[in-house]
Amino acid sequence: MTRHIPLLALATLIATPAMAEDLRLAVTTSFENSGLADVLLPAIAEDTGINVQLLVVGTGQAIRLGEAGDVDAILVHARAAEEAFVADGYGTARQQIMYNDFVLIGPAADPASISSADTAAAALTEISTAQAPFVSRGDDSGTHKAELALWAAAGTDPATFGDWYNAVGAGMGAALNTASGLNAYILADRASWLNFGNKGDLALLFAGDPALFNQYTFIPVNPDAQPDTNIDGATRLQDWLISDRARDLINSYTIAGEPLFVFNANAAP
Numbered sequence: 001m002t003r004h005i006p007l008l009a010l011a012t013l014i015a016t017p018a019m020a021e022d023l024r025l026a027v028t029t030s031f032e033n034s035g036l037a038d039v040l041l042p043a044i045a046e047d048t049g050i051n052v053q054l055l056v057v058g059t060g061q062a063i064r065l066g067e068a069g070d071v072d073a074i075l076v077h078a079r080a081a082e083e084a085f086v087a088d089g090y091g092t093a094r095q096q097i098m099y100n101d102f103v104l105i106g107p108a109a110d111p112a113s114i115s116s117a118d119t120a121a122a123a124l125t126e127i128s129t130a131q132a133p134f135v136s137r138g139d140d141s142g143t144h145k146a147e148l149a150l151w152a153a154a155g156t157d158p159a160t161f162g163d164w165y166n167a168v169g170a171g172m173g174a175a176l177n178t179a180s181g182l183n184a185y186i187l188a189d190r191a192s193w194l195n196f197g198n199k200g201d202l203a204l205l206f207a208g209d210p211a212l213f214n215q216y217t218f219i220p221v222n223p224d225a226q227p228d229t230n231i232d233g234a235t236r237l238q239d240w241l242i243s244d245r246a247r248d249l250i251n252s253y254t255i256a257g258e259p260l261f262v263f264n265a266n267a268a269p
Helices: 007-015 029-034 037-048 059-068 079-087 120-130 142-153 172-182 190-194 231-241 244-252
Strands: 021-028 050-057 073-076 095-107 134-136 165-167 185-189 202-206 213-220
Touching (some): 021 029, 021 059, 021 231, 029 050, 037 231, 037 244, 050 231, 059 073, 059 079, 073 231, 095 120, 095 244, 120 202, 142 185, 172 190, 172 202, 185 190, 231 244
Parallel strands (some): 021 050, 021 073, 134 165
Antiparallel strands (some): 073 213, 095 185, 095 202, 095 213
């Protein structure tokens, strides 16, 4: 006996998309604050059927979520911590996706005169010498790790600083808001700064030192360590993130005509 499907039901079947697949991705607050997720996530869903659920945290917390198997992949920016995550068997491999740079933001009047410094470490030395208000993420994020490395390069230790140094234990947006309220210096990633709406009297004062290079890397959680993670989805997402479609969306994402990220998935790590 031949079954006849009513035309309305047939049309509904044709129009209904395939069941979406959920994937948990821990990302840095700087990535989320940039606004790029609003561009990439709909395209990922359209092209792959993957519904990416973001957990927005600092890099340190993202790595801990990956170690615990609470996410399927991470998108972070702290190379030494990433390499340890993979070496310890929690991640399959590092896949670089894109980069931008860190910048030093501060009062437009620049009371510590960092805009004339030769290096980022020298700029921080000027800030500590002047004991000018400085806001630190203080949250074990990739930005915080980069800041601590710069203080070390400057030969100084934030543990010895006075109350001019404000470790807020917060994400990039919240830390920038604090810096704006205090009219203080802060290390930020360029994308978050460009997308930040509450600039107040702050301005970008120092950039361009190679030490401020800021690489973003995607790492699937290793199913050998966490068998319940969605490695198939993470692998398909990685394939999309290194595709020409991702390259075009990342490179064309601008604010006021200024690019926020540069795609470099195919460059040597």
